[in-house]
Amino acid sequence: QQPVQSPQAVILREGEDAVINCSSSKALYSVHWYRQKHGEAPVFLMILLKGGEQKGHEKISASFNEKKQQSSLYLTASQLSYSGTYFCGTATNTGGFKTIFGAGTRLFVKA
Amino acid sequence: GAVVSQHPSRVICKSGTSVKIECRSLDFQATTMFWYRQFPKQSLMLMATSNEGSKATYEQGVEKDKFLINHASLTLSTLTVTSAHPEDSSFYICSARAGDSNQPQHFGDGTRLSIL
Numbered sequence: 473q474q475p476v477q478s479p480q481a482v483i484l485r486e487g488e489d490a491v492i493n494c495s496s497s498k499a500l501y502s503v504h505w506y507r508q509k510h511g512e513a514p515v516f517l518m519i520l521l522k523g524g525e526q527k528g529h530e531k532i533s534a535s536f537n538e539k540k541q542q543s544s545l546y547l548t549a550s551q552l553s554y555s556g557t558y559f560c561g562t563a564t565n566t567g568g569f570k571t572i573f574g575a576g577t578r579l580f581v582k583a
Numbered sequence: 584g585a586v587v588s589q590h591p592s593r594v595i596c597k598s599g600t601s602v603k604i605e606c607r608s609l610d611f612q613a614t615t616m617f618w619y620r621q622f623p624k625q626s627l628m629l630m631a632t633s634n635e636g637s638k639a640t641y642e643q644g645v646e647k648d649k650f651l652i653n654h655a656s657l658t659l660s661t662l663t664v665t666s667a668h669p670e671d672s673s674f675y676i677c678s679a680r681a682g683d684s685n686q687p688q689h690f691g692d693g694t695r696l697s698i699l
Contacts, residue, residue, distance in 0.1 A: 474626070502685050513589075513676060513690035514627070521685055559626065563684035570617075571684055575626045 473497055475562045477574035484550050484581050492545040492577045494560030503536050503543040504561035504571055507554075514559060517545075547579070555581045585611050587679050589691025597699055598669060604662045604694045606677030613679035616660035617688065618652060621674045633660050667698045 475496045482490050494503060502521050506514040518527045520536035520543060527534055531548045543562075547554055557578050561571040586609040594602050606616060615634050619627040631647075633639040633654035641647045649671075651663040660679075664671055674695050678688040 504687065506690075513587075513692045514678075516687040516689065519685065519687055561688075570629065570632055571688060572629065573627045578624075 473564075474572055475560055475574040477558075477560055477577050479577060480575070481578040482580070484579065486552060486581055486583055487549050490547045490550060490579060492547075492558050492560075492579075493542065494544070494562070494574055495540070495542045496562050496564070498541070498562075498564040500536075500538060500541050500543075500562050500564060502563045503534075504563070505534055505543075505545050506559045506561065506573075507556045508559065508576075509556040550579075550581045552581050552583060555579055585679075585681075585687075585689040587613075587677065587689045587691040589677050589694060591694060592692060593695045593697075595697045595699065596667065599666055600698075602664045602667055602696060604664075604675055604677070604696075606660045606662070606679065606691050608658045608679040608681075608689070611679075611681045611689075612657040613660075613681055614657065615680045616654055617678045617680070618650070618660075618662050619676045619678070621676060621693075623674075627676065630662075664696065667696070669698045672696055672698045 478493045505517040508514040525536045534545045536543045557576040559573045559576045561573045588607045618630045630645045631639045631641045639652035654660040676693040678690045680688045
């Protein structure tokens with residue numbers, strides 16, 4: 473079952489922060505985050521494996537609340553290069569632990 | 584970093600033609616490869632999962648006779664769209680993963696298929 477992402481779209485000015493949320497109705501074993509720019513392939517950002525885990529990648533970090541079956545991606549001091557569509561992918565114990573992607577959150581960063 | 588090569592990047596062909604798309608992991612062994620279809624401004628829709636040397640597992644609603652998947656080696660998977668029709672026009676993306684679902688998927692650059 474597809475995870476639910478919110479918001480659907482975000483418009484930011486350079487330097488502003490944003491949070492993208494991802495939630496599932498099923499128990500999660502891992503959460504993946506990817507960014508896709510228009511006309512390009514998705515690029516891997518990070519994977520969170522354990523409940524309570526937090527990870528950081530430059531000014532992009534994420535948390536995983538296993539109990540709430542949720543993950544959040546935090547973008548701080550956004551840069552123009554952060555623009556794109558962010559997808560969360562969730563792995564559950566159904567269907568052989570394949571990763572199912574959410575509908576995506578479109579992020580626009582303006583100068 | 585892990586590199587996945589997908590080609591061709593773009594195909595334009597007549598209705599009724601069969602089209603083969605290749606997906607190669609260049610610097611790692613991909614135990615599992617995935618094929619996705621993506622419509623404009625929409626998410627990645629998983630079509631099928633393939634493991635080297637075994638039959639692909641197709642998602643519900645995906646016709647296995649229409650979309651033939653072969654995962655002949657740990658570095659190569661192919662998707663053949665048989666007797667393609669205009670409604671098959673789409674962006675097809677493959678990804679490859681080494682290990683289980685706790686490992687990242689690495690995506691190819693995608694193939695834009697246009698059927699006239």
